[in-house]
Amino acid sequence: MKKPLPMILPLLLFLLLVIFLFQGLFNDPRALDSQVKGKPLPSFSLPDLMHPEQIYSPESLKGDVTIVNVWGVWCVTCAVELPYLTHLSEQEGVRIVGLYFDQDLDPDFGTKTLSRVQQEVTEMLSRYGNPYAFNIFDVYRDTSLDLGVTGAPEHFVIDKDGIVRMHHIGDINERVWENKVGPLYRKLKQELANSQTFQESQISQSGGE
Amino acid sequence: MNKIVVFCLMFGSLAFSSLASQDNFSFDDPAERALFLRLTNELRCPMCQNQNIADSDAMIAHDMRRKVYSLLKQGKSEQEVIDYMKARYGDFVYYNPPVTFATVWLWLLPVLFAVGAGLVIIRRRKPALPEDMAVKLEKANKMLEQDK
Numbered sequence: 001m002k003k004p005l006p007m008i009l010p011l012l013l014f015l016l017l018v019i020f021l022f023q024g025l026f027n028d029p030r031a032l033d034s035q036v037k038g039k040p041l042p043s044f045s046l047p048d049l050m051h052p053e054q055i056y057s058p059e060s061l062k063g064d065v066t067i068v069n070v071w072g073v074w075c076v077t078c079a080v081e082l083p084y085l086t087h088l089s090e091q092e093g094v095r096i097v098g099l100y101f102d103q104d105l106d107p108d109f110g111t112k113t114l115s116r117v118q119q120e121v122t123e124m125l126s127r128y129g130n131p132y133a134f135n136i137f138d139v140y141r142d143t144s145l146d147l148g149v150t151g152a153p154e155h156f157v158i159d160k161d162g163i164v165r166m167h168h169i170g171d172i173n174e175r176v177w178e179n180k181v182g183p184l185y186r187k188l189k190q191e192l193a194n195s196q197t198f199q200e201s202q203i204s205q206s207g208g209e
Numbered sequence: 210m211n212k213i214v215v216f217c218l219m220f221g222s223l224a225f226s227s228l229a230s231q232d233n234f235s236f237d238d239p240a241e242r243a244l245f246l247r248l249t250n251e252l253r254c255p256m257c258q259n260q261n262i263a264d265s266d267a268m269i270a271h272d273m274r275r276k277v278y279s280l281l282k283q284g285k286s287e288q289e290v291i292d293y294m295k296a297r298y299g300d301f302v303y304y305n306p307p308v309t310f311a312t313v314w315l316w317l318l319p320v321l322f323a324v325g326a327g328l329v330i331i332r333r334r335k336p337a338l339p340e341d342m343a344v345k346l347e348k349a350n351k352m353l354e355q356d357k
Contacts, residue, residue, distance in 0.1 A: 029258060033299045103268055141272050148297045150255040150269050 009136035014127060034167035035148050040089075041162050042146035049100050049135035056136050058162050065188040066097045067181070068156040069132070069192055070144060073120045074103045075152040079128055086129030088177065094185065098135035101144055101152075160192045224309050234278045248290055251305065255298050266334055 005122040036042070041058040048054035061068070069077040069085065102117055121135070139142050147156065150169065157166040166184055168176070236242035249263035256267040262274055273294065280290045294302045306312045 006283075025212055033301070035297055125289060141268075143277060145269075148255075148299075150298075151267070178257050 009043065011133070022033055027136070033192075034164075036146075036156070039164060041158065041164060044136075044143040044146070045084045046136050046138055046143060049121060049137040052114065052137070054134075056134075061097065061134055061158050061160040063160060064095050065160060065185060065192055066158040067094060067159055067185070068099050069096055069172075070099045070101070070147075070149050070156075071152050071155040072101055072103055072125045073117075077171045078153045079124065080130065081153060081173060082128035084177075085131035087173075089131040089133075095133050096131045098132040099138055099143065100135045101138040101141045101145075141172075155181065157181060157188070159188045160195070234274075244287055245278060245281055248281075248287060249274055251303060252277070252291070252294055253302050254303055255302060261304065 041061065043058060045055055045057050048056065050068055069078075073079075089096050095104055098156075100121065102112065117137075125132075136143075148167070153171050155168040155172055156164050157165075157168075159165050165179065165188060170176070172181055234245065236245065246263070250261050252262045254260045254262050254265035254267055254270045256269045256275070257265050260270070262270040262277075264270075275295075277290055280293060285293070291303055300307055306315070307349065308316070
């Protein structure tokens with residue numbers, strides 16, 4: 001009883017362990033630190049899924065706040081979120097761009113034709129809704145790898161300057177939109193509007209002089 | 210005899226089906242092949258997190274194996290391949306974590322615990338003070354004297 005500290009030391013250590021394990025219960029092991037967050041999009045030059053003669057680069061995504069949705073027809077969760085994404089793009093004017101990659105398409109063997117992929121995509125979009133401004137076809141899945149994509153669906157929020165501001169793994173539903181993606185989207189949209197009015201005022205000033 | 214033939218056929222078909230699901234990577238240099246095998250063993254699949262990319266059948270693991278192969282074919286070194294993957298998937302992707310402030314405890318805590326426990330044991334075993342012993346001996350001697 002002379003030294004109270006050593007007596008309660010085991011209890012303290014045990015409590016620390018309990019706290020450590022308890023917070024582990026609420027950890028999402030799939031939430032990785034995104035390496036692209038805060039950085040510009042990795043460079044790419046990829047065709048449009050439906051019109052392969054059209055080639056996109058990171059420049060194509062600048063100028064507006066964009067949500068890049070990594071998806072594929074083989075992905076069940078993607079089908080589940082399509083109606084909500086369509087709602088977002090049609091009702092709230094969210095610009096959603098698909099980054100499409102195909103699971104069955106082996107880049108080295110080319111087991112599947114492009115027209116087959118297009119047909120599957122058209123079927124799926126006509127059934128569940130089409131939220132996409134356009135779809136970028138990640139033929140070799142290289143850009144997905146550069147972005148640190150682990151599967152589908154995943155989402156990237158891109159600001160007006162083409163900087164990745166959020167990497168969301170998993171689907172976007174109403175809850176995720178209201179709590180996580182939506183607030184950032186609205187903030188970026190506000191920044192965009194501010195910078196546009198700023199530019200306009202500058203133009204009108206310089207025009208007045 | 211028939212049974213043996215059937216067994217051989219079954220076993221053969223099994224072996225073939227497992228071969229068919231493998232990617233085919235060819236190497237001219239056995240050292241490069243060993244490096245490829247080591248890298249795919251040490252890189253972790255971001256999708257199925259308790260597997261390395263050599264074991265995993267997730268699409269991302271396929272793609273990463275393909276990437277490792279093409280990087281090696283471009284003449285990249287082991288460290289360059291690891292850095293390439295880390296730049297995309299973070300430190301998480303390599304099974305050997307770097308020593309940072311957050312991870313240094315993995316090495317320090319066991320050492321600290323052993324040192325602390327050692328100190329406690331040494332303290333507990335401390336022998337009684339010599340002066341104490343001298344007093345006790347004197348007492349005992351006195352008692353012996355009285356008994357005489």
